[in-house]
Amino acid sequence: MIYTVTLNPALDRTIEIDKLVCEDTIRIIKETFYAGGKGIDVSRMIKEFGGRTVALGYIGGFDGLKLEGLLINAGVVSDFTRIAGETRTNIIIIENSSGCEYVVSASGPEISASEVSSFYQHLLGLRDMDYLVVSGSLPRGATPNFYGQIILAGKKNKAFVLLDTDGKTLRESIEYLPTCIKPNRFELSRLVGRDLQSEADLIRACDEVHEKGIEIVLLSRGKEGLILSLRDRKLRGTTPPVEVASTVGAGDSSIGGFILAHSRGESLEDCLRLACAAGAATVMSPGTELGSRGQVEKLLPLVEITEL
Numbered sequence: 001m002i003y004t005v006t007l008n009p010a011l012d013r014t015i016e017i018d019k020l021v022c023e024d025t026i027r028i029i030k031e032t033f034y035a036g037g038k039g040i041d042v043s044r045m046i047k048e049f050g051g052r053t054v055a056l057g058y059i060g061g062f063d064g065l066k067l068e069g070l071l072i073n074a075g076v077v078s079d080f081t082r083i084a085g086e087t088r089t090n091i092i093i094i095e096n097s098s099g100c101e102y103v104v105s106a107s108g109p110e111i112s113a114s115e116v117s118s119f120y121q122h123l124l125g126l127r128d129m130d131y132l133v134v135s136g137s138l139p140r141g142a143t144p145n146f147y148g149q150i151i152l153a154g155k156k157n158k159a160f161v162l163l164d165t166d167g168k169t170l171r172e173s174i175e176y177l178p179t180c181i182k183p184n185r186f187e188l189s190r191l192v193g194r195d196l197q198s199e200a201d202l203i204r205a206c207d208e209v210h211e212k213g214i215e216i217v218l219l220s221r222g223k224e225g226l227i228l229s230l231r232d233r234k235l236r237g238t239t240p241p242v243e244v245a246s247t248v249g250a251g252d253s254s255i256g257g258f259i260l261a262h263s264r265g266e267s268l269e270d271c272l273r274l275a276c277a278a279g280a281a282t283v284m285s286p287g288t289e290l291g292s293r294g295q296v297e298k299l300l301p302l303v304e305i306t307e308l
Contacts, residue, residue: 009037011070012036015093042259068080088108136164188202218255220251222247257296
């Protein structure tokens with residue numbers, strides 16, 4: 001089973017308007033709600049391709065129930081831990097007159113020590129765990145040590161553990177040796193403490209991460225594609241240029257494609273190919289929508305894999 005962890009999910013409320021006008025009533029043209037969160041998006045992409053996945057994390061209050069209901073209706077299996085606080089709501093305003101998108105992101109609830117323990121004990125009891133994807137920011141009240149303990153719980157279950165986070169949380173969490181990390185160029189630069197520009201710079205940085213004990217680095221580079229780095233092998237995956245509608249969820253879609261292909265025993269080339277196609281398909285999709293299976297399958301034969 002593939003489990004994903006989103007400790008600070010969000011109910012994303014997207015509001016479409018004609019124009020923002022100061023001190024005037026603004027009519028909403030369209031309003032939609034979306035169950036947001038990096039791990040949740042990974043589960044969505046895996047489900048889109050018929051994979052078996054369960055989304056884990058925290059939910060609380062009315063908005064938490066609404067988020068869970070949206071996932072139920074979408075067919076995404078979840079097994080959330082309830083908390084006393086209210087799940088956060090992010091506001092996305094789309095202004096049609098200018099094409100601008102405004103995102104107002106909430107910080108989310110603060111979790112207590114008992115809620116940390118409750119989730120951790122739940123995680124330890126998952127005996128069918130083959131893959132564990134840990135992604136996104138930590139909620140208030142949690143430290144990077146929490147991610148570290150989650151990684152150890154996954155390793156105790158002999159699971160393949162993928163970590164996708166940034167900054168101090170990434171620096172401290174990799175000390176617990178997840179199987180794989182998925183940074184972008186800027187996150188990898190912050191991890192190694194210097195600006196990385198060329199492909200050679202990126203590969204050297206990946207090798208430094210391997211020296212720390214990390215087996216796999218899946219590096220996203222936007223329109224330049226992905227690099228899959230192991231100690232003794234490097235692959236580059238690229239797709240033809242696509243029309244960009246939104247980059248939201250592209251990295252999570254790539255993770256979903258990679259993990260699903262890996263869980264099915266496919267070659268590293270095919271794992272990278274599905275990761276590239278899934279990410280590109282999501283870039284072509286508007287707002288918070290992820291790429292569809294049909295879009296991904298059209299892109300798959302166009303992905304170019306190069307041995308570095």
